[in-house]
Amino acid sequence: MQAPTTIDGSDEFMPASRPRRVSVLGATGSIGRNTLDVIRHFSAREDFRIVALTGRANVDLLASQAVEFGAEIAVTADEGKYGALKAALAGTGIEAAAGAQALEEAAARSADWVMAGIVGIAGLAPTLAAAQAGATIALANKECLVSAGDLFLAECAASGSAVLPVDSEHNAIFQVLETNQRQAVERIILTASGGPFRDWAMERMAQVTPQIAAAHPNWSMGMKISIDSATMFNKALEMIEARHLFAVEPRQIEVVVHPQSVIHSMVGYADGSVLAQMGSPDMRTAIGFALAWPRRAHVPVERLDFAKLSRLDFETPDEQRFPALRLAREAMDAGGVSGAILNGAKEAALEAFIAGKIGFLDIARAVEETLERLDAGEEPDTLEAVYEADRQARATALELMAA
Ligand code: NDP
Ligand code: MG
Numbered sequence: 020m021q022a023p024t025t026i027d028g029s030d031e032f033m034p035a036s037r038p039r040r041v042s043v044l045g046a047t048g049s050i051g052r053n054t055l056d057v058i059r060h061f062s063a064r065e066d067f068r069i070v071a072l073t074g075r076a077n078v079d080l081l082a083s084q085a086v087e088f089g090a091e092i093a094v095t096a097d098e099g100k101y102g103a104l105k106a107a108l109a110g111t112g113i114e115a116a117a118g119a120q121a122l123e124e125a126a127a128r129s130a131d132w133v134m135a136g137i138v139g140i141a142g143l144a145p146t147l148a149a150a151q152a153g154a155t156i157a158l159a160n161k162e163c164l165v166s167a168g169d170l171f172l173a174e175c176a177a178s179g180s181a182v183l184p185v186d187s188e189h190n191a192i193f194q195v196l197e198t199n200q201r202q203a204v205e206r207i208i209l210t211a212s213g214g215p216f217r218d219w220a221m222e223r224m225a226q227v228t229p230q231i232a233a234a235h236p237n238w239s240m241g242m243k244i245s246i247d248s249a250t251m252f253n254k255a256l257e258m259i260e261a262r263h264l265f266a267v268e269p270r271q272i273e274v275v276v277h278p279q280s281v282i283h284s285m286v287g288y289a290d291g292s293v294l295a296q297m298g299s300p301d302m303r304t305a306i307g308f309a310l311a312w313p314r315r316a317h318v319p320v321e322r323l324d325f326a327k328l329s330r331l332d333f334e335t336p337d338e339q340r341f342p343a344l345r346l347a348r349e350a351m352d353a354g355g356v357s358g359a360i361l362n363g364a365k366e367a368a369l370e371a372f373i374a375g376k377i378g379f380l381d382i383a384r385a386v387e388e389t390l391e392r393l394d395a396g397e398e399p400d401t402l403e404a405v406y407e408a409d410r411q412a413r414a415t416a417l418e419l420m421a422a
Pocket of ligand 1 (some may be wrong): 186302404
């Protein structure tokens with residue numbers, strides 16, 4: 020393997036005066052495992068002190084990660100797993116803790132860089148705790164922005180914590196957005212793979228199982244985000260995420276289906292230029308970018324071979340079969356707590372689909388009806404308002420699905 024070097028070609032590596040303190044929230048998940056893999060690779064050049072690693076169900080993996088990386092503390096979100104985690108860490112000197120409160124406290128421990136890799140709204144409180152403590156946030160969890168948007172970013176700004184987007188589309192935009200040319204940004208073009216049912220008829224989509232829906236054609240990810248890609252709710256969340264991250268109007272956000280997932284997203288400027296970021300569909304590029312930022316460093320992902328690629332395709336998303344994109348636009352237009360409602364209803368419907376209680380097409384139906392039923396209200400100015408909207412959306416979606 021090629022030796023790690025910086026992109027400017029210098030082998031000159033300037034070690035920090037002290038090890039960088041890093042925490043990984045959701046360490047046992049797809050993003051978390053990839054993050055630890057990148058840290059493992061970067062460790063050849065830089066000293067890291069791993070502060071907190073967190074997970075939920077998979078305590079065996081969490082414990083072995085904590086031992087390998089010499090973490091200060093390992094936390095499972097599931098209080099029922101405390102005994103198992105404690106036993107697995109016995110004699111290692113690594114602290115074990117469990118539950119929501121412990122998770123937030125661990126996230127708030129002094130750290131320079133925190134990966135927000137917990138899935139769903141469950142990631143909001145711990146990520147916010149890390150941001151309030153002033154850490155740089157590598158943000159994979161999109162629900163923080165979808166549900167709490169400006170409130171979350173205001174907290175980050177107040178504590179001076181930088182937010183580095185890790186979601187591949189937003190990471191791509193972050194890379195090609197010329198910060199001194201904001202006024203010349205015309206549009207943000209999010210690419211979407213289209214998921215496994217890109218060219219399936221509705222009748223066939225109505226029959227799919229969670230296992231089929233979770234098999235993403237290009238990216239290897241956690242189960243929930245994979246199914247969200249199949250419904251295109253993942254892209255719907257990403258539109259709202261982009262709106263907050265890059266302070267653009269909803270009408271400036273476009274989605275184009277690009278089945279090869281080579282272009283990870285683009286920015287269109289007033290002079291007609293479109294800047295794209297490309298790479299293999301491997302999250303370690305975005306994670307490595309966030310970990311090395313503001314420099315660039317070697318990440319061992321497969322390099323693009325353009326001769327082998329030979330073609331890149333693009334098509335307009337079919338909003339008949341994938342209403343999620345329209346629902347995202349409607350939620351952005353409605354404002355208030357619509358993002359939290361859309362996400363809460365989607366999470367409830369997704370769980371019902373995974374449990375075999377509703378069909379694939381019922382997911383979008385439940386979200387649409389929940390958005391129609393509930394009032395968008397005012398922009399949330401407290402976390403409690405966000406959680407209340409989330410609770411109401413879940414309850415309403417459950418009621419509608421049971422009807
Ligand atoms: P996974 O399901 O693979 O992992 C989720 C992580 O969160 C695991 O560590 C899991 O623990 C933990 N977790 C699950 N539920 C809870 C809970 N209630 N409280 C605390 N921790 C919990 O998800 P991904 O890694 O795929 O995704 C993580 C986030 O990153 C999501 O928001 C996703 O949208 C986003 N993202 C992911 C991408 C990817 O490539 N995977 C790409 C872009 C964004 P355990 O497994 O031990 O139960
Ligand atoms: Mg994405």
